Amino acid sequence: MKTKVAQTSIDAYHQLNLTDQQQEVLTAIKVLGESCIADVAAYLGWEKSTVGGRMNELKKADTLTFVGKRKSETTGITSEFWRAKFFKETLF
DSSP: OEEOOOHHHHHHHHTOOOOHHHHHHHHHHHHHOSBOHHHHHHHHTOOHHHHHHHHHHHHHTTOEEEEEEEEOTTTOSEEEEEEETTOOEEOO
16 A cells, blocks of 8 residues: 655654654554554553543644544444544555
């Protein structure tokens, strides 16, 4: 799968002032694709509360896009799913 990203989006991404934890959460979401807090926490091996806090900060920084609610594969509970705003995946 290729990633098609405009140069302006790449430049905006690199200008973000993210903490190390925020960067790790954003990278995990990029790797996992659409994700919820529990999925990212399981991937990183962190507590859900830590991931939730960092995701809330990323939402406020307008770096995440809400994609809907569905059941988490990790917990089986209906959760909010998010994707990284600057990375739009394409199938070609």
